[in-house]
Amino acid sequence: MYLPEHFAEERPEQLHALMRAYPLAALITQTEEGLDANHIPLELVVEQGKNGVLQGHIARANPLVQQVVDGMPVLVIFQGPQGYISPNWYPSKHETHRQVPTWNYQVVHAHGRLRLRDDARFVRGLVARLTREHEGQVAAQRPWKMTDSSPDYISQMLAAIVGIEIDIDRLVGKFKLSQNKDTGDIAGAVGALAAGGQGVLAEAMREHDS
Incomplete structure (x- = not known):
């Protein structure tokens, strides 16, 4: 993932918060047929493993069950709030006409190792926790x-x-929230997003600008 320094988010508490708030993740695997993606709600358990683990379940009929090699490397993508940013929202655009459209978003990439947990007790406990x-x-x-x-x-x-568990090796966060813009332009974009019903993204930008 292309990651300019000013968009990098390294604070574990911020990365964990996004993963918990947006648990439907894209699980990317490399199979004999090529790259594959499954979209799965995952539970983050920070108390287990060196960097935490992700737990979830997939249908027994899912071909992934047969494709998993214990410990195979995977990429898990958590997508947070996102939205289009119009240059018209920046006060500086109307002064200099030197702004272009962009897209703001928050994502976390979890790199780890996947294994199946075909264990009735594990699966029952996981489903009970997710349900609660x-x-x-x-x-x-x-x-x-x-x-x-x-x-x-x-x-x-x-x-x-069937249960799955991913031991997290590392987390990479990209919070692209107009950190490369001046305060006045950020405020203009925040106001326009909030007025347009994008309050969550607007609040994320406001917090990073404070």
């Missing part, structure tokens, strides 16, 4: 839990998936 985490964020009333369905049905569903 995400139901707590969206449920307006009583959150759904695994015991809402019959044990036989849940066992059938769990048998159809």
Whole structure:
């Protein structure tokens, strides 16, 4: 990934926060058929391994199950808020006419080693944790839990998936948030984004400019 110094984000707490806020990641693998990508919600467990681990599950019918070689290198991409930036939002554009469009975004690349966890206890615990985490964020009333369905049905569903775990070797963060612009231009872009419904990206830019 092309990474100018002023866009590099190296603080672990910032990288972890994005990975948790945007858990649907692209898992990139090299297979005999070529590069492949699977989109999987992943749980970050910082307490395990040297740099933390990522845990998730895939369908047992997914060809990746047969392609995994224990410890194979993988790239996992977490995509945060992103959006188009118009040069018209920069006050300096109207003075000098020396600005061009760009795109702001936040991404984290996790480089690591993949292994399958075809273990019923692991998979059940993972699904229970993911359910608690995400139901707590969206449920307006009583959150759904695994015991809402019959044990036989849940066992059938769990048998159809396989756990995966990725030992993280390193994290690379790129937070491209107009750090190369002056304060007035950043403020102009932040205001336009917020007015256009892009409040999350606007807030990220505001925080990095403070």
